[in-house]
Amino acid sequence: GAGVSQTPSNKVTEKGKYVELRCDPISGHTALYWYRQSLGQGPEFLIYFQGTGAADDSGLPNDRFFAVRPEGSVSTLKIQRTERGDSAVYLCASSYYGTAPGELFFGEGSRLTVL
Amino acid sequence: KQEVTQIPAALSVPEGENLVLNCSFTDSAIYNLQWFRQDPGKGLTSLLLIQSSQREQTSGRLNASLDKSSGRSTLYIAASQPGDSATYLCAVRQREYGNKLVFGAGTILRVKS
Numbered sequence: 001g002a003g004v005s006q007t008p009s010n011k012v013t014e015k016g017k018y019v020e021l022r023c024d025p026i027s028g029h030t031a032l033y034w035y036r037q038s039l040g041q042g043p044e045f046l047i048y049f050q051g052t053g054a055a056d057d058s059g060l061p062n063d064r065f066f067a068v069r070p071e072g073s074v075s076t077l078k079i080q081r082t083e084r085g086d087s088a089v090y091l092c093a094s095s096y097y098g099t100a101p102g103e104l105f106f107g108e109g110s111r112l113t114v115l
Numbered sequence: 116k117q118e119v120t121q122i123p124a125a126l127s128v129p130e131g132e133n134l135v136l137n138c139s140f141t142d143s144a145i146y147n148l149q150w151f152r153q154d155p156g157k158g159l160t161s162l163l164l165i166q167s168s169q170r171e172q173t174s175g176r177l178n179a180s181l182d183k184s185s186g187r188s189t190l191y192i193a194a195s196q197p198g199d200s201a202t203y204l205c206a207v208r209q210r211e212y213g214n215k216l217v218f219g220a221g222t223i224l225r226v227k228s
Contacts, residue, residue: 042204042218056215091158104216106159
């Protein structure tokens, strides 16, 4: 596609429920990132994929958060037993990684509200 | 641990003014620095990318400089317009900590007509 696509754009759920957020990166981009942004803050790193594997998942806050990218393209961020503190905008970005890290391109984000 | 600070946190200027947004970072071992724009409720739009070996990049009315040794970058906006109103974020790409971008909290810019 022309840009990074994220679905859903908005998700309202109840505390304790399971949520999946999807990211479709720019075609040909090998690197994919998930970030989380709270109101008035800059995005915080969650996880980075190079191809199918998670190259760095040091930003995942706890074991309720998990992400996959099984075919090296689309990625899904999965949140189990959601808590009110998980409410935020979840941003996905992709980039081409050649001999050096390239420019990151972000999607519009998925706004998660946990009631 | 890399920390990125943006000053000022908010800025309000009349249309037509030239302005400077500041970004500082604590660890100079970076691959590059990227400036983004974020409109309310939207994702991030990349404005300029400066590689660690470069001193500045220009795009239209925007000019970004990088002084890696002192850990500073500035974004210069010439002849500001109301359409420039947005949050501006800077982010550095680490060398030692994989490929993550570390972001500042942003500068909220309002250009009054």
